Amino acid sequence: AQSVTQLGSHVSVSEGALVLLRCNYSSSVPPYLFWYVQYPNQGLQLLLKYTSAATLVKGINGFEAEFKKSETSFHLTKPSAHMSDAAEYFCAVRNNNAGNMLTFGGGTRLMVKP
Amino acid sequence: DAGVTQSPTHLIKTRGQQVTLRCSPKSGHDTVSWYQQALGQGPQFIFQYYEEEERQRGNFPDRFSGHQFPNYSSELNVNALLLGDSALYLCASSLSGSYGYTFGSGTRLTVV
Numbered sequence: 001a002q003s004v005t006q007l008g009s010h011v012s013v014s015e016g017a018l019v020l021l022r023c024n025y026s027s028s029v030p031p032y033l034f035w036y037v038q039y040p041n042q043g044l045q046l047l048l049k050y051t052s053a054a055t056l057v058k059g060i061n062g063f064e065a066e067f068k069k070s071e072t073s074f075h076l077t078k079p080s081a082h083m084s085d086a087a088e089y090f091c092a093v094r095n096n097n098a099g100n101m102l103t104f105g106g107g108t109r110l111m112v113k114p
Numbered sequence: 115d116a117g118v119t120q121s122p123t124h125l126i127k128t129r130g131q132q133v134t135l136r137c138s139p140k141s142g143h144d145t146v147s148w149y150q151q152a153l154g155q156g157p158q159f160i161f162q163y164y165e166e167e168e169r170q171r172g173n174f175p176d177r178f179s180g181h182q183f184p185n186y187s188s189e190l191n192v193n194a195l196l197l198g199d200s201a202l203y204l205c206a207s208s209l210s211g212s213y214g215y216t217f218g219s220g221t222r223l224t225v226v
Contacts, residue, residue, distance in 0.1 A: 104156035
């Protein structure tokens, strides 16, 4: 079964600094991978997705992620953090063998310091 | 174009009671999935409905049941509520065969 591990439940960066949120997956088949953002008391908003096309995926709000099969990773990055980026971020893998349910990681809370 | 609509937004129930949550999918979507998100955790898959049938189920007890209507909207029912059922319940809709999932804002259920 597929699984997702997000290293670091909390990440704190200064405004303008690089954002790096880590995600490693386990999958027996080529995965479809997703990053979602969740603001307080809201649902999930899709940032970007990897569906076996280009390994570097660009998303909304300046975020991007690189799929690295050799490292089974799909880390999320943003060159310069904004205060508005403070939120909870979830990495997810689609379980292709068992239908299209999503398996989520535990989430990383991003804090941005002024 | 309306996205996924969930109702109610907040709900408080007593242990042992039953609750029904509702979801209207995004226009054009025919598949509805439900997720439970406990505080401080990632969402956990409950089940998925397609063509008015439960197509897939996660590791949740039979107290959790659902339904999908001909217009693709869906309900999640939870019987014999436990304190541990307190969570944000998210509905996600998609078009069968596609990779796009649209999530609603969720229903916050508190069991006291």
